[in-house]
Amino acid sequence: MTHKIAILGASGYTGAELVRLISEHPNMQITALAAERKAGQSMAQVFPHLRHLDLPVLCKISEIDFGQIDLCFCALPHKTSQEVIRELPKTLKIVDLSADFRLRDPAEYEKWYGNPHVALEQQAEAVYGLTEFYREEIRTARLVAGTGCNAATGQYVLRPLIAAGVIDLDDIILDLKCAVSGAGRSLKENLLHAELSEGYNAYAIGGTHRHLGEFDQEFSKIAGRPVQVQFTPHLIPANRGILATTYVHGDPQSVYETLCRAYENEPFIKMLPFGEAPSTHHVRGSNFCHIGVTADRIERRAIVIGALDNLTKGSSGQALQNANLMLGENETTGLMMAPLFP
Amino acid sequence: MTHKIAILGASGYTGAELVRLISEHPNMQITALAAERKAGQSMAQVFPHLRHLDLPVLCKISEIDFGQIDLCFCALPHKTSQEVIRELPKTLKIVDLSADFRLRDPAEYEKWYGNPHVALEQQAEAVYGLTEFYREEIRTARLVAGTGCNAATGQYVLRPLIAAGVIDLDDIILDLKCAVSGAGRSLKENLLHAELSEGYNAYAIGGTHRHLGEFDQEFSKIAGRPVQVQFTPHLIPANRGILATTYVHGDPQSVYETLCRAYENEPFIKMLPFGEAPSTHHVRGSNFCHIGVTADRIERRAIVIGALDNLTKGSSGQALQNANLMLGENETTGLMMAPLFP
Amino acid sequence: MTHKIAILGASGYTGAELVRLISEHPNMQITALAAERKAGQSMAQVFPHLRHLDLPVLCKISEIDFGQIDLCFCALPHKTSQEVIRELPKTLKIVDLSADFRLRDPAEYEKWYGNPHVALEQQAEAVYGLTEFYREEIRTARLVAGTGCNAATGQYVLRPLIAAGVIDLDDIILDLKCAVSGAGRSLKENLLHAELSEGYNAYAIGGTHRHLGEFDQEFSKIAGRPVQVQFTPHLIPANRGILATTYVHGDPQSVYETLCRAYENEPFIKMLPFGEAPSTHHVRGSNFCHIGVTADRIERRAIVIGALDNLTKGSSGQALQNANLMLGENETTGLMMAPLFP
Amino acid sequence: MTHKIAILGASGYTGAELVRLISEHPNMQITALAAERKAGQSMAQVFPHLRHLDLPVLCKISEIDFGQIDLCFCALPHKTSQEVIRELPKTLKIVDLSADFRLRDPAEYEKWYGNPHVALEQQAEAVYGLTEFYREEIRTARLVAGTGCNAATGQYVLRPLIAAGVIDLDDIILDLKCAVSGAGRSLKENLLHAELSEGYNAYAIGGTHRHLGEFDQEFSKIAGRPVQVQFTPHLIPANRGILATTYVHGDPQSVYETLCRAYENEPFIKMLPFGEAPSTHHVRGSNFCHIGVTADRIERRAIVIGALDNLTKGSSGQALQNANLMLGENETTGLMMAPLFP
Structure with missing residues (x-):
């Protein structure tokens, strides 16, 4: 049986990546591609790398007959997403890739995103989309809220450790290095090649990055008490990849074993041998996450x-x-496609 | 039915790329991976991006039972390849990725590669592996000689034009820009990141690049008379991609129509609308070739x-x-996987 | 004696580059920096790499007392430049970096730039700024029109050859590769790191690039008859650098000797040994131009x-x-600063 | 008065960088350039970006008449440097760029570098070359030991804080991101463009990087008690630059003021406004160090x-x-040259 798929926000990078992946899926068919400002154009005009595919012409959301759609991906900007999803059929299965339905507490949402939530009904039913930890809820969910990309990386590294109680909850530092496509296809000066290539820097330092809302929510829930991590993202001159270097207090061997146990049956999370370090080179274009644990020379670090x-x-x-x-x-x-290297 | 596959030279980039591709092939199974100097290591040690795959440990060629192999890919260095293939079973199906069996005339081989050919029997039966133009011979071939990567690009652009007689055969300029992985995983100073990134230059200028042997052989054969092109390759700070900018004398519209006709049923060769230019961005990691034709302001160019x-x-x-x-x-x-962009 | 310098358009890359260079000049002092939209900001806010310099705050052009200025650099966008320069004091020495005063014939200007020229009086007195070929006129000029960056590169390679009559004037191909900073600090999708890095492509193909106006004007003037070159620029994933690969018909040795003679006393133009190829790596951040000549295997090319x-x-x-x-x-x-490598 | 300068190890990146800098120095003249394996070649052959300079031909160290030399830079590999310096005239002023004379305790040297020191006499007289903190000793030193590049960065950030007692000495984390030229011009697989560009990873994790020897020595000396930092370097796809992200426990405002006071008269160390983050983009090719301080949302971090x-x-x-x-x-x-941006 072939599922009929719609993608809203098809002119952004996550939209194009969905098309790339779904084009190889044996049981899905892309039935509608929406991109408001580029409606009427072909996908090949907007993303020439998809030229070989037979795809529907880009349309406006209002032109889609959602009665024909089995599942809808929303790859829209934050805030727009909630406004659109609020108006979609109440029975339509939706995977949202924006930040709009990630935070369970509307007050937290407003704190981090600066505007009141306008789709509280949908927000109440949304399931947090970190698959490995919400698998059963996701299976039966109508609306799944995709996680932040930095938030996903940090959680893969830290969730099992917090749950198992093998690390000090008050001294967790997450120094994260992310590539530029995470910022989307937006026209910002700091995303220009001439500004970004050959150099790198931290940004949103000091606890101001919005993905902290997700870390706080999830880590506190797991721990059963408030947990706040220190989180400093850096922008690296590369197009794809996130590397999360996490500094924790705890026995390195226990840390390693806890993670190995947590992920031993996971198809996409791969533990490296103890003492080895993963690289973004080795996951590019794939759905895999590589994790490595090393003991510092200082004890219990x-x-x-x-x-x-x-x-x-x-x-x-x-x-x-x-x-x-x-x-x-x-x-x-x-x-299950392999990463692209080099 | 699952075909059993061996790859010789699995520790190089083309070897790893074969593994990446075959890992998604429903009817092929990698049975043996040979890499003389890394025998005994796992593929994950040599190429950590393939860590998720269940692959045979790297072995020496002499350890492979070729009786169990349906087809063998040779991704060995030039010269080594002919020495190895000479000793393989005479009935084994082989796809060679080296330069050793591309040139039909042993004297031409020696002229371009500097050493006499030592596997003349195999050389005599090899079929040139430019699929779109040798499809029927390849179907029944035992030994197929993969083309040079630059040679393939130039031929996709020029073969139909030479065959159709729509361009001047004595004034063809091929200004080619290639990424660094074409040089393989070899330790050369000019391939270091610090030497290559942020700059670019021509190399093998003036008719000294070995792929000219292929151009001369193929273009002269098509034309039925000697054809020599001017060919200048440039090394560009990128990992994958070849862009061949070809300057020809002839009617641009006829040139375009000739190419469109030649490739209209080809699954991997895509003609762009007249006047548009392809980009290596839009083919990365894929098996597609994009071709564009533009008229110069000067007539018949x-x-x-x-x-x-x-x-x-x-x-x-x-x-x-x-x-x-x-x-x-x-x-x-x-x-049929889509290119990876961005 | 210290010359007082103003820079109009200080918030773009050429403005910042002027500040970098002048900061090391013993006899120049930057007295005014104008940037309309960023007036009131410090240069350190707009270009943090200039943080160590003691510079005037950015102002509006109208705030500058040009009576105090010895020379004014205009690094403004095309079209804006002529509107501004028209209103500046008629005795002020000006070096313009825009395209506005490069073309001697107003009709040619309008043809390539699409708008009528509005400062014809200034246009009439402007001297073309290719220093090595207009040195004496520049010495006494009031208004000098900086050349296009691609136009400069192509002319350094071709002018002496056209002047000496050692090449065929009807078969000149200029395949040019340029880095991204030539496009300035403008917010365009194709200049984003995610769109540009790791790939490359031609643009403005077929004789549509505006720098052709300069080539046509200068080459025809030197030759005493119309000369049209074929010119195809390519955008390369690097920040600085232009490489002009030129294909000419003529005796390679005569070509080489002609260039060597032309540049033997030039401080910034360096001829490489015959058969060697220059690289943009080796001129980055410097005022040098490297030129190499190679003979093709085909005679007289x-x-x-x-x-x-x-x-x-x-x-x-x-x-x-x-x-x-x-x-x-x-x-x-x-x-005279050395290039930055690596 | 012009000082006569020799550079030993002129074929490496630090050697070439010395030539670049000295070429603009009004009172220094390069009298000898040694590179054992490339002796007899011109510097233009080894580093074409220095083609415009009139430099001595590369020679062997044994060919240099050190009686004519006022100061000698040794840019040789570790271990080679001590063997060479041991044999140089005892009165020759030397600046060594290797690791050989950085550690005061020969046992520490052997621990981190794996071999016993063979020039103990010279080692005993060497002065640690972190200029801002050893200025007076350096003025009168005969032999100055250049610091590690990572070690310099970490010390600029941390020394004043340790000296002033404003941070917790037992909880210092130094997450460092360095560009590839720090690894030199050596032929290693992980330094190839194809291996490095577009991805990044940590290395020498867990307290194994040799620059820790310098951190331990210097920080413990300042504190008057043993201080060990956690130090994790990462390799970033860029050619130049080090970014040291340091996590400390202490009052952010005191941290900031301590650093501002320490560096207020330093010509090369620039403090950013509180809350701003430096970037390697803004120091490239220059002798400046930019430092920024931000308060985390967690108190006293x-x-x-x-x-x-x-x-x-x-x-x-x-x-x-x-x-x-x-x-x-x-x-x-x-x-005092400005950084090169973009």
């Missing part, structure tokens, strides 16, 4: 590093993984 | 530009396409 | 390649070189 | 980030700064 591709496992790959569950497909279908 | 990924369509993807034909598989199986 | 840094020798370095002449300074003062 | 160019301020620029002091020149001569 471990460095845990996670690497994934922000557009795939951190966003559109995760979305497809969730859609597979929601549609009764095998979770890994269409997602 | 056309610029024809082709773009492909040197490791995929220019090498390992081409090899798999040929292997599919040799094994009776659908030519496109395992090769 | 030469490949002549020039490399320079578009922001320095191609633009702001050239502007300073011209300003030195206009102010009676040594032509090379402040410009 | 500060993030202090330092940025410099590893080849300039981290190595060859530092070396020239020290040489200026040793020769009685103004400390900043030849070093």
